[in-house]
Amino acid sequence: MSLFLTLFQDTPATEVTAAVEQINGDMGMLWMLIAGILVFLMQAGFTLVESGMTRSKNAVNIAMKNLLDICVGSLIFWLVGYSLMYGDTSNGWFFWGGLFQGEGADLFFQTMFAATAATIVSGAIAGRTKYTTYIVFSIVMTAIIYPIAGGWQWQGEGWLTKLGFIDFAGSSIVHSVGGWAALVAAFMVGPRIGKYVDGKVLPISGHNQVLATLGVFILWFGWFGFNGGSQLAWGGADSIAASNVVLVTNLAAAAGGLGALITTWIWYGKPNLGQTLNGTLAGLVSITAGCGNMTTEGAVLTGLLGGVLVVFSIEFIEKKLKIDDAVGAASVHGVAGAFGTLAIGLWGVDGDTAIGLFNGGGASQLGVQATGVLAYAVWSITLSFIVFTILKKTMGLRVTKEIEIEGLDVHEHGSIAYPGVRQREFDDK
Template sequence: MKRTISWMSGMMLLATPGLALAADEPTVKDAIQAVDTVWVLVAAVLVFLMQAGFALLEAGATRMKNAGHIAGKNVLSFAIVTLVFWAVGFAISFGQGNNYIGMSGWFLNVAEDKVNDIFASLSFSSVPLGAKFLFQVVFAGVSLAIMWGGIAERAKLIVYFVFGTLFTAIIYPVIAHWVWGGGWLSTLGMQDFAGSTVVHLQGGVAALVGAILLGPRIGKYNKDGTANVILGHNTVYSVLGVIILWFGWFGFNAGSTLMANGVFFPYVAMTTNLAAAAGAVAALLTAWVVLRKPDIGYMLNGVLAALVAITASCAFVKPWAAVVIGALAGIFMVISVLFFDRILRIDDPVGAFSVHGMAGIWGTLSTGFFAAPDLVQKLGVGQPGLFYGGGWHQLGIQFLGIAVSFAFVFVASFLILYAIKVTVGLRISREEEIIGLDVSEHGVSGYPEQLPHGGDYHPGSNMEFRPTHLA
């Protein structure tokens, strides 16, 4: 057994040459750092793969005339996030500053011996700065990807550039600093292990604002206010997307340990999986009761809502509580989707706010109920939950964090999106929406064989488009 560990440690060191060259003979500390680094990079890749999950989920849940655009914008979105987060977002999130904003570490231009001083909030992990950045940038990418679901099928491409840049530069990193970067909510002891608020609530609130300002898709609501169901074009895509997201979430939550040392990450992976399973079953059964049919779409969103909810609490709660949290998230999601769709008449094509916003709220609150004393002591963050005799204190901190985060993101997103609306415009024209974003924005369809003339389109041509072919 000892020989196996020694061999594995040596291989890890070869995978990180900087460590192997640091000394003639690797130390135990070097081996631990190497293993931690490999784990964090693997987790970052898993979270990056979630972009493929979002692409398949959203493309499948919307109409074929928009499929190429919706899938492709995930690549554009992540590219924008990577550049902006490298330049300013990471520094604002985790750099030394004050209780409200980081003010150092721009462009990651930090001397090696100053890294733990500049990014003190991440100094608990010994992995190199590059690994920490990669892990955090994929989180920012997920948060922005959530937003696009709320504005799907009707937003101009320019919105992705402008809002994507500003969200990554001045919205997402501020909340990240408050909760994870040594800011004031961190000081109060807010518990959000992997980002129910920092990642998911932010993306969900931005999606809600976008859906409100854009208005519903053509044909979504009748004159009497009743809602029409606009079906997605490929349920199989959506199923595959959710499976990929579920798979990636093991990196999302378990990777947030930022270390393999201590072997706590398998516990986090276990609670994550239990919650997701409970959410799938609970959402399907709830939809079956409410809608009289076991709707697959609600089951898929139940998985995601449960994963969002357990993201804050995965390291703080016992397995039984993870099941409860996931199941309730699935139930709340179904109710929320129907409420926003039929009562408030807000057209959110993929249920982005219900899945990520409402579930993010519940997940963040859940630690105030279920945080176990031994796990709280192990992590050293906050206090035990109400059901363990911890009183109302932690629940109050969780509620405060949700309230201020919601307000900040809502107001900031509204100001940015409204400014876009009155300048270059948020929404494509009615004709472009009927044609579809694939053709109107990019000049090529994701399914050209389904279009008249085989999808051969040239801007300015006299080609006649018939919406019946494109729905």
């Protein structure tokens, strides 16, 4: 700073101000670009988590779906999705600005979010879903379901924006929308063969928990860009705010992992790795909405409760609702996302002002947050149900029993993830 002042000591104040604004603008663009690259890496994290938590005979299929999401998401969001999300023609609910909208770092950054929303569905329906069917749904998610939902808040003139709804980086807009779609998809496709036998819920273990763990670390790393980049600026106060967002994101992730670890240790008698991994992700999802509106203490509490909540949610969906979500996506993203959005109305802040029910801010913000949570749930569930119903009656949703038993890799893609290993014998042991 002293060097900067020295260089401009004889320059008129207006020119100095303009130079500072230009530098901040350039730094903000660079920060968004770097953050978008970090979010891009999350696609690799999702691939490892989903494949590691499911059967080895479907690992190629998982990889192909995640690769598809980034390819489809990049093109479809550029073609139409960005316009539906940020178009200038607005009635508060639907937006339009023409085809091929958006440019540079902003389009790139927002594209990564669209791909994330689609990818959430992938793991929930792993091991029994037609690849062609998934392609169609991925297109619909990135072209219509996610962009319209996002416009309600992030376009700036949406009806939720006008209500005062807060979702800083997308606990509801990205994660709950994807999570509720995953729940509908898992329900519509039906459980994997062998999941429910004679009224009992049987575990179908993933083939590589080390891969899943590595995936969570990559997602955790990428989330610093997911949340931090959502500041959409860098320089001065924005730099401090973005840095704080990254800090609270890390704290919430750590608390979420410990919350799930302790919960499973008490409930199962031993700390469970798979649930702890999901708890870490739930902590990240939970803080995503409020990462710009939380104290460090509030972030830790949000992440901790998110990690505890996801364990019970996974058990409830699997055992009570009898919905086979192969990786717990609906709980991690849908349930934890809804909770994180509500947490702003419970102990959130706006600068130095309390806006949460429990820290003296009253119930007003909580009511607004609940409205947004409900709206995104209804939108995603309704649209997903319509799309999957149409797909079920036309293309069909799941592969044959023979293909499912043998594995999707060979029949859907003509290859296997682990050459030399007899997949079926390996998985059936």
